[in-house]
Amino acid sequence: MAEEKKESLHAGAVEIEKAIKEYYPETDPLVLKKLEEWKKLKFGLLVHWAPSSQWGIVESWSLCSEDEEWCKRKIEDYCEYKKQYENLMTTFNPVKFDPAKWAEAAKDAGMKYFVFTTKHHDGFCMFDTKFTDYKITSNRCPFHKNRNANITKVLFEEFRKRDFMIGVYFSKPDWHSDYYWWRRFATPDRNVNYDISKYPDRWQKFVEFTHNQIEELMTDYGRIDILWLDGCWVRKYTEKELEEERKKSNFNIYRIQNQDINMPLLVKKARTKQPGLIVVDRAVPGIYQNYLTPENQIPDEHLPYPWETCMPMTPSWSYEPGLEYKSTRKLIHSLIQIVARGGNFLLGIGAKPDGDFEDSAYQRLKEIGNWIKINGEAIYNSSPLYPYQEGKIYFTEVSDKINYMFYLIDENESVLPEKIILNKFIPKKASLISILGEHQKPSWIIRKNQTIIYLPEEIRYNSNHKFAITFKIINP
Structure with missing residues (x-):
C-alpha cells in the first residue's frame, strides 16, 4: 500500500473539506486571550500511549468491529481478543519512562505546547481516576508502585516547568465503559451499542461518568490550557443532521444516533475550574471547537481562523515497530507551510511499551531543534x-x-x-x-x-x- 494511502487510513484522518468548512468564533474574553497566546506558539507535541503499545498495534481501533485493513485482529475470536487486550494492563510496566526526558527533548526541538492522551477510545486511563479501575494506577497494573505511576500528572508537571501550554486529550467514546458499550449487546461499530431513547438512564450514567472524569482532570492536574476532545460521533444531532449522517455513512458505520453528552454543562464546569480553557471538540462544528484540526493534512491556502494540523511522525499515532518515520526535511517543510498559512503544527509520537521514544523520534526532534535555533524568530509569534x-x-x-x-x-x-x-x-x-x-x-x-x-x-x-x-x- 502506498504510504499516502496507508497514512490516511491508518490515522483515521478527518477530511480536510469537513475540518475547515465551518468555524464559530468564541466570545469569552479569557478564551480569546488564551487563543491568541496559543496561536503564537506554532509548534507542539502530541503523545499517544497505552498498554496496547506492548502489542505494537494501532491505538484502540482493533477493538472496534468496523472491518478496516489497518486495524485487523490477530485472534479470530473477538471475545477472546478483547479479553486479552484489556488484560494488557496487568503486564504494562514502562520502567524506562522518564517524563523529564520527554519534556527536555520537546523543549530542545522548539516545541511550545504539549497534548497528552489521558484516555483513548479503549477507555484505559493514563491518570488516577476514581471512576474506573481500568487505569494506570490500578493495583492490577504493575506500574502502580512506581513513583511516576500517575503518568498524566508527572508529565504535565515536567512540561509545565519548561513553560509549555498543557493540553488534555480525552476520548468522548469509552469502549470499556458498560454505559457506552453495554455488555448485554454486541458492538457492531464505534457508536454506543444500545438505543439511547430506549435506555436513557443508562446513557445519563455515561454522561455523568464523562463529566466526572473531565472534572478530575480539570481539578487535580494543575493549570490546563486546552481540552482536546476526540470521537466526533459522540455529539448532539438534530433530526435533520441525523438523517444526513445516516445517508452518507458507510457499511461499517451505521448505528449513528444522538449521543448528547451535554457539552454546554461540561464546558461550563471545566472553565469554572480552568478559566480561559481552550476547548477543541474536534470535527464537531459549533462554539466548542475553538480551533480546527485538519488531521494529517495541510490546507492549500491561508485560513482566517485558528487551526492546527495534527500529524504523527510515522503513519500511525501509536507505537508500531518497523514503521518509517517522516524525514526531518519533510517535518520542517510541513512546519513552514503550516505557519505560513496561519496554523500551528501538533506533531505526534507514539511511546514504546518501556516508556521511551524510539531513537528515530529523538533524532528528528534534535534536528528540528537545531534548525529552529537559527530560524525560530521567523516561526514564533509570526x-x-x-x-x-x-x-x-x-x-x-x-x-x-x-x-x-x-x-x-x-x-x-x-x-x-x-x-x-x-x-x-x-x-x-x-x-x-x-x-x-x-x-x-x-x-x-x-x-x-x-x-x-x-x-x-x-x-x-x-x-x-x-x-x-x-x-x-x-x-x-
Whole structure:
C-alpha cells in the first residue's frame, strides 16, 4: 500500500473539506486571550500511549468491529481478543519512562505546547481516576508502585516547568465503559451499542461518568490550557443532521444516533475550574471547537481562523515497530507551510511499551531543534504574510517592519540557486535583507516588477542550511 494511502487510513484522518468548512468564533474574553497566546506558539507535541503499545498495534481501533485493513485482529475470536487486550494492563510496566526526558527533548526541538492522551477510545486511563479501575494506577497494573505511576500528572508537571501550554486529550467514546458499550449487546461499530431513547438512564450514567472524569482532570492536574476532545460521533444531532449522517455513512458505520453528552454543562464546569480553557471538540462544528484540526493534512491556502494540523511522525499515532518515520526535511517543510498559512503544527509520537521514544523520534526532534535555533524568530509569534507562497518560498511577518521568507531546500539540492525571483512580493527599496545564521548578506534588486535576490557564492555551495534557508527583511 502506498504510504499516502496507508497514512490516511491508518490515522483515521478527518477530511480536510469537513475540518475547515465551518468555524464559530468564541466570545469569552479569557478564551480569546488564551487563543491568541496559543496561536503564537506554532509548534507542539502530541503523545499517544497505552498498554496496547506492548502489542505494537494501532491505538484502540482493533477493538472496534468496523472491518478496516489497518486495524485487523490477530485472534479470530473477538471475545477472546478483547479479553486479552484489556488484560494488557496487568503486564504494562514502562520502567524506562522518564517524563523529564520527554519534556527536555520537546523543549530542545522548539516545541511550545504539549497534548497528552489521558484516555483513548479503549477507555484505559493514563491518570488516577476514581471512576474506573481500568487505569494506570490500578493495583492490577504493575506500574502502580512506581513513583511516576500517575503518568498524566508527572508529565504535565515536567512540561509545565519548561513553560509549555498543557493540553488534555480525552476520548468522548469509552469502549470499556458498560454505559457506552453495554455488555448485554454486541458492538457492531464505534457508536454506543444500545438505543439511547430506549435506555436513557443508562446513557445519563455515561454522561455523568464523562463529566466526572473531565472534572478530575480539570481539578487535580494543575493549570490546563486546552481540552482536546476526540470521537466526533459522540455529539448532539438534530433530526435533520441525523438523517444526513445516516445517508452518507458507510457499511461499517451505521448505528449513528444522538449521543448528547451535554457539552454546554461540561464546558461550563471545566472553565469554572480552568478559566480561559481552550476547548477543541474536534470535527464537531459549533462554539466548542475553538480551533480546527485538519488531521494529517495541510490546507492549500491561508485560513482566517485558528487551526492546527495534527500529524504523527510515522503513519500511525501509536507505537508500531518497523514503521518509517517522516524525514526531518519533510517535518520542517510541513512546519513552514503550516505557519505560513496561519496554523500551528501538533506533531505526534507514539511511546514504546518501556516508556521511551524510539531513537528515530529523538533524532528528528534534535534536528528540528537545531534548525529552529537559527530560524525560530521567523516561526514564533509570526503571522501569515501575503502572498503566503511563491513556489518554494513561504512568507511570514512579526510586524509590518519585519518580514521573513523561507526557501525550502529539496533533498538533492546540494547547491542553492544563484538567484531567487519573486513576482508577487516586492520589498520597499530601502529594505535590508539578510539570511538568518549567516554574516554575508545577499544583494537584491527590483526589475520589471520582480524582486531578484542574489545569493553569495559561499552560501550557495557551503550552506549549513540543510532543510530550509530563511531571509529576513527589515522595512524602513
